[in-house]
Amino acid sequence: MQRTNLKMLAEHLSLTQGTVSRALNEYPDISKSTRKRVREAANAMGYAPNPTARRLATGVAEVVAYVLPERHSGMSESFIAPLLQGIGESLSERGWDLLVTQARNTEDEIAALRRLTTSRQISGVVLSRPHKKDPRIDFLRTTNFPFVVHGRSDDCDDYAWYDVDNKAAFTDAVERLIKLRHRRIGLIGGPLHFSFAQMRAEGYADALAQHGIAFDSALVKTAALSEEAGESAAGELLDRKHPPTALLCTTDTQALGALTALRRRDLIPGEDVSLIGYDGLAIGRHTNPPLTTMAQPQADSGRRLGEMLLAIIDGGTPTDFQELHSADFLNRKTLGPAPEGKRKTTNKDTEKGED
Amino acid sequence: MQRTNLKMLAEHLSLTQGTVSRALNEYPDISKSTRKRVREAANAMGYAPNPTARRLATGVAEVVAYVLPERHSGMSESFIAPLLQGIGESLSERGWDLLVTQARNTEDEIAALRRLTTSRQISGVVLSRPHKKDPRIDFLRTTNFPFVVHGRSDDCDDYAWYDVDNKAAFTDAVERLIKLRHRRIGLIGGPLHFSFAQMRAEGYADALAQHGIAFDSALVKTAALSEEAGESAAGELLDRKHPPTALLCTTDTQALGALTALRRRDLIPGEDVSLIGYDGLAIGRHTNPPLTTMAQPQADSGRRLGEMLLAIIDGGTPTDFQELHSADFLNRKTLGPAPEGKRKTTNKDTEKGED
DNA sequence: CTGAAAGCGCTTACAG
DNA sequence: CTGAAAGCGCTTACAG
Numbered sequence: 001m002q003r004t005n006l007k008m009l010a011e012h013l014s015l016t017q018g019t020v021s022r023a024l025n026e027y028p029d030i031s032k033s034t035r036k037r038v039r040e041a042a043n044a045m046g047y048a049p050n051p052t053a054r055r056l057a058t059g060v061a062e063v064v065a066y067v068l069p070e071r072h073s074g075m076s077e078s079f080i081a082p083l084l085q086g087i088g089e090s091l092s093e094r095g096w097d098l099l100v101t102q103a104r105n106t107e108d109e110i111a112a113l114r115r116l117t118t119s120r121q122i123s124g125v126v127l128s129r130p131h132k133k134d135p136r137i138d139f140l141r142t143t144n145f146p147f148v149v150h151g152r153s154d155d156c157d158d159y160a161w162y163d164v165d166n167k168a169a170f171t172d173a174v175e176r177l178i179k180l181r182h183r184r185i186g187l188i189g190g191p192l193h194f195s196f197a198q199m200r201a202e203g204y205a206d207a208l209a210q211h212g213i214a215f216d217s218a219l220v221k222t223a224a225l226s227e228e229a230g231e232s233a234a235g236e237l238l239d240r241k242h243p244p245t246a247l248l249c250t251t252d253t254q255a256l257g258a259l260t261a262l263r264r265r266d267l268i269p270g271e272d273v274s275l276i277g278y279d280g281l282a283i284g285r286h287t288n289p290p291l292t293t294m295a296q297p298q299a300d301s302g303r304r305l306g307e308m309l310l311a312i313i314d315g316g317t318p319t320d321f322q323e324l325h326s327a328d329f330l331n332r333k334t335l336g337p338a339p340e341g342k343r344k345t346t347n348k349d350t351e352k353g354e355d
Numbered sequence: 356m357q358r359t360n361l362k363m364l365a366e367h368l369s370l371t372q373g374t375v376s377r378a379l380n381e382y383p384d385i386s387k388s389t390r391k392r393v394r395e396a397a398n399a400m401g402y403a404p405n406p407t408a409r410r411l412a413t414g415v416a417e418v419v420a421y422v423l424p425e426r427h428s429g430m431s432e433s434f435i436a437p438l439l440q441g442i443g444e445s446l447s448e449r450g451w452d453l454l455v456t457q458a459r460n461t462e463d464e465i466a467a468l469r470r471l472t473t474s475r476q477i478s479g480v481v482l483s484r485p486h487k488k489d490p491r492i493d494f495l496r497t498t499n500f501p502f503v504v505h506g507r508s509d510d511c512d513d514y515a516w517y518d519v520d521n522k523a524a525f526t527d528a529v530e531r532l533i534k535l536r537h538r539r540i541g542l543i544g545g546p547l548h549f550s551f552a553q554m555r556a557e558g559y560a561d562a563l564a565q566h567g568i569a570f571d572s573a574l575v576k577t578a579a580l581s582e583e584a585g586e587s588a589a590g591e592l593l594d595r596k597h598p599p600t601a602l603l604c605t606t607d608t609q610a611l612g613a614l615t616a617l618r619r620r621d622l623i624p625g626e627d628v629s630l631i632g633y634d635g636l637a638i639g640r641h642t643n644p645p646l647t648t649m650a651q652p653q654a655d656s657g658r659r660l661g662e663m664l665l666a667i668i669d670g671g672t673p674t675d676f677q678e679l680h681s682a683d684f685l686n687r688k689t690l691g692p693a694p695e696g697k698r699k700t701t702n703k704d705t706e707k708g709e710d
Numbered sequence: 711c712t713g714a715a716a717g718c719g720c721t722t723a724c725a726g
Numbered sequence: 727c728t729g730a731a732a733g734c735g736c737t738t739a740c741a742g
Contacts, residue, residue, distance in 0.1 A: 003473055005719060016729050021721060031727060051474050052411045053719035056734045061407075066455075068440060080436040085423060088457040092467075097476070100421075100453045102443040112447075118358050119406050121452070256641050286611050288643030360735060371713050376737060386711055408735035411718045 004045045013041055024049070055120070064091055064309060065122045067109060067136065068102035069129040078281060079298050080128075083150070086302015087126055090310065096123075110139050117145050124309045126150065131193045148309045148321065150301065153195050160308050160321035162301055166196045169294045169327035170203030170248065171210075173276045176329065177246045178211050181338040182274065185213075186237040186244030188230055188254050189222040197222075200250050200278065219244050223254060230257025238265055238273070245273060245338045252277040252284055252293055259287055259334075275334040278327070289333035296327050359400045368396055379404070410475070419446055419664060420477045422464060422491065423457035424484040433636060435483075438505070441657015442481055445665065451478075465494050472500050479664045481505065486548045503664045503676065505656065508550050515663050515676035517656055521551045524649045524682035525558030525603065526565075528631045531684065532601045533566050536693040537629065540568075541592045541599030543585055543609050544577040552577075555605050555633065574599050578609060585612025593620055593628070600628060600693045607632040607639055607648055614642055614689075630689040633682070644688035651682050 010017045015038070023030045023038035030038075041047075055061055066087060068080070088098045099122060103109040113136060116122045124146040127136060130153040140147040141159060149161040177185050187204050190197030201220075208215055221237060223229035230249060237244055238261060249255035255277030262269050269275050269289055277284065280295020308321040365372045370393070378385045378393035396402075410416055421442060423435070443453045454477060458464040468491060471477045479501040482491060485508040495502040496514060504516040532540050542559050545552030556575075563570055576592060578584035585604060592599055593616060604610035610632030617624050624630050624644055632639065635650020663676040 007719075017720080018722075018730075019728055022728090025721085027722095029727060034727085048470065048474065050411075050719050051476055052407055052416075053734090054721075055407045056405075056411055056736085057719080057721040059734075063454075068436070068443065078433050078436075080439075081423070081433075084435075084455055085457055088423065088455060092457070097471075098455045099418075100439055100443060100455050102440055102447070115403065116452075119403065121406055259641065283638045283641060286614065286638065286642040288641070362735075372736080373714075373738075374712055377712090380737085382738095384711060389711085404737095405735050408718090409737075411720085412735080412737040414718075 004047045005050065006047075009038075009042060009045060009047050012045065013038060021049075059120055061121050061123045062094075062096045063099050063122045064096060064124045064126065064306070065099045065101050065113075065116055066126045067113070067128065068100055070104075078283075079279075082298060083128070083302040083305075086300055086304075087306040088302075090303050090306030094310065096310075106135055109136055113139060117143060124148075124313050126305050126309060130195055132195045132198055133193070146309060146313045146318075148305050148312065148318075150305055151196060156322070158319060160312055160318040162305050162308065162323045163325070164296045165324050165326050166199035167203035167206070169278065170200040171207040172203075172327075172329060173248055173278075173294055174204055174207035175211070176335070177248070177274060177276070178207070178213070180274070180336065182244075182246040183213060183338070184216075184219060184242065184244040184246070186219045186234075186247045187221070188233045188237075188247060188249045188258065189220060190225055190250035190254070192222065197250050204248060223250075225251050225253055227253055227257035227260070230254030231261045232257075234258035234261035235264075238262070238267065243273075247273060247275050249275070249277045252279040252281040252291060255291055255293070256283070256287065259291065263288075269334040270336040272339060274336055274338075280328070280330055284330075284332060292332045292335040293330050294327040295330045297325050301325075359402045360405065361402075364393075364397060364400060364402050367400065368393060376404075414475055416476050416478045417449075417451045418454050418477045419451060419479045419481065419661070420454045420456050420468075420471055421481045422468070422483065423455055425459075433638075434634075438483070438657040438660075441655055441659075442661040443657075445658050445661030449665065451665075461490055464491055468494060472498060479503075479668050481660050481664060485550055487550045487553055488548070501664060501668045501673075503660050503667065503673075505660055506551055511677070513674060515667055515673040517660050517663065517678045518680070519651045520679050520681050521554035522558035522561070524633065525555040526562040527558075527682075527684060528603055528633075528649055529559055529562035530566070531690070532603070532629060532631070533562070533568070535629070535691065537599075537601040538568060538693070539571075539574060539597065539599040539601070541574045541589075541602045542576070543588045543592075543602060543604045543613065544575060545580055545605035545609075547577065552605050559603060578605075580606050580608055582608055582612035582615070585609030586616045587612075589613035589616035590619075593617070593622065598628075602628060602630050604630070604632045607634040607636040607646060610646055610648070610689075611638070611642065614646065618643075624689040625691040627694060629691055629693075635683070635685055639685075639687060647687045647690040648685050649682040650685045652680050656680075 006017045006020060010020045013020060020038050023035045024042060066084065091098055101112050103112050125140060126148055128150045130137060130149050130151045132154045134153040137153050149159060152161045152163045174185060189201050192198050205215055221233035223233035234247055234257060247258050249258055255275055258275055259269060262273055267273050277291050277293040280293050284291035284293050312318050361372045361375060365375045368375060375393050378390045379397060406417060446453055456467050458467055480495060481503055483505045485492060485504050485506045487509045489508045492508050504514060507516045507518045529540060544556050547553050560570055576588035578588035589602055589612060602613050604613055610630055613630055614624060617628055622628050632646050632648040635648050639646035639648050667673050
């Protein structure tokens with residue numbers, strides 16, 4: 001059995017395809033009565049226009065692409081599923097679809113974007129985890145293709161984004177530590193090509209400056225966004241002669257590693273050394289002890305991103321869609337007052353791995 | 356500047372569009388020399404066929420859809436990102452794309468599948484988390500549309516799937532407990548419309564039977580796939596007069612809840628009560644104590660699913676692609692011998708929540 | 711081995 | 727208000 005197409009529908013109505021098409025698309029120059037007649041016949045015959053043909057004729061894809069971020073620790077990618085859900089929801093209200101793209105490196109990613117955009121297979125793009133200088137953003141910007149960014153790059157004046165105020169979040173975290181009498185606050189930074197890593201580091205430095213605490217580069221380590229990197233960076237800081245009394249991590253994943261580093265040195269998180277992460281991963285509720293963190297509002301970021309993109313595709317001005325949300329302090333169990341006097345000595349021991 | 360299309364390329368070569376098209380598609384009846392000449396010109400002019408036009412002409416979408424599973428606890432969805440990565444990788448080797456679909460209920464999901472398949476927008480479907488009786492599978496089966504399933508439904512004889520031997524995994528887990536002298540082994544089951552929940556429960560029952568331990572329905576609770584549900588189910592079992600000495604959970608997420616239930620009762624996991632989860636979530640490494648679990652090999656399940664689907668779309672027989680992998684026992688810290696004599700008394704205390 | 715033509719299923723100026 | 731025609735950019739029998 002053949003799916004009913006425009007031709008069949010038109011013949012059945014004794015109208016031309018053009019008239020039927022215009023009726024279905026609510027052209028005002030078609031009489032109300034025929035519009036109604038056509039609509040009813042279409043429903044009765046189960047007609048739905050072929051999107052491929054429509055796409056070819058109009059040049060509009062009605063599809064949006066999401067660029068999957070590079071693989072990191074695996075764990076930090078827990079935001080992807082809810083994000084896709086959210087984007088998908090806002091698109092589906094219009095009958096649009098969501099395409100997912102992924103590549104091993106930035107070059108391939110741009111090639112993929114070029115292919116998808118120039119072939120008109122997509123109408124817009126959602127990007128995650130931008131770099132400070134992001135060639136993907138540059139590409140989309142220069143080609144003048146509709147896009148929104150989940151996060152921000154350095155120059156974010158002229159495009160649409162949805163971001164959390166990373167700087168404010170880290171200033172907030174440092175101030176909470178200072179209020180608890182911490183003075184030697186270590187920072188485990190992220191790779192600085194990521195804008196969020198840069199912003200969080202700036203928030204850290206700012207808060208110190210505002211409270212008259214000298215910035216000590218010996219207390220700052222840059223590490224990859226993995227547990228292992230977090231662990232070894234934390235280890236290096238903790239093994240100094242004058243170790244920090246508190247550790248601020250750029251991501252929860254790093255903080256998990258830091259937790260391990262503390263455990264190996266028999267240091268009690270929240271007593272001997274305070275620890276604050278960032279992300280608000282659900283995991284943190286179950287760590288030993290539960291991880292204090294700055295949580296981002298990821299509930300409906302996906303929905304918002306989708307809505308913003310649709311508005312832009314409809315002709316909206318990208319700069320009208322720049323939203324800065326704020327992170328919430330989630331006080332679990334790894335934050336406490338700075339310990340008085342000298343810290344107890346460090347002794348590392350080996351721990352059995354998994355079997 | 357206009358993207359070069361077939362017409363421009365043909366004119367430039369003084370050939371007809373048909374000839375150029377056939378040359379590019381390696382038709383053997385085009386002379387080798389012109390095939391080469393055309394290929395070179397296409398490269399030089401940066402020609403790439405418009406997929407939409409191609410799709411309309413051939414009826415082949417060169418796109419595969421992945422159906423996002425319903426939202427659960429959020430945490431159990433950590434398998435989605437690597438899965439999408441894997442599927443995307445195998446598709447991209449052929450230049451195909453990956454579409455993502457999601458809906459609030461099964462009915463909408465089928466409507467979406469019907470729309471995508473009948474409009475020829477996709478060439479195949481990947482499905483996750485099938486139900487025992489899965490109407491989506493029935494739909495794809497009866498319409499004879501290419502698909503692969505990540506998991507299995509009850510009647511899985513006639514389609515392609517990639518699954519883990521859930522039954523064997525739970526038999527294995529129970530036997531490990533029995534070897535450690537556990538006799539009262541509790542099961543926190545999952546909703547039984549999920550095939551994997553059913554299979555795991557069967558593995559549990561089988562192992563008991565094989566070792567001459569009577570099945571005690573008072574030790575079995577069915578719970579949703581969330582932490583909360585896991586916690587309350589575990590609580591009910593632990594609060595019985597004759598509580599189990601070990602708890603087997605259908606998912607790690609449930610096991611996290613069970614861990615909370617134990618903590619609230621001052622029971623030490625792995626000493627007072629043993630606990631085994633299922634999934635191998637990375638989270639489990641950081642729980643207090645680290646969670647013993649059966650880990651599924653999710654490394655390249657995505658890749659395999661993609662490859663299988665492509666093979667089927669190419670005309671392969673679905674039943675040739677049925678892969679049963681096995682789960683790995685990951686011994687962390689919540690498994691120990693059954694405690695001797697009477698268990699210490701339970702005393703619940705309230706715990707402060709997050710702020 | 712290549713050309714000429716029809717067709718995939720829509721949309722949209724242009725007439726009348 | 728509706729019809730007739732061209733066009734979107736490909737592919738593929740059918741001739742020759």
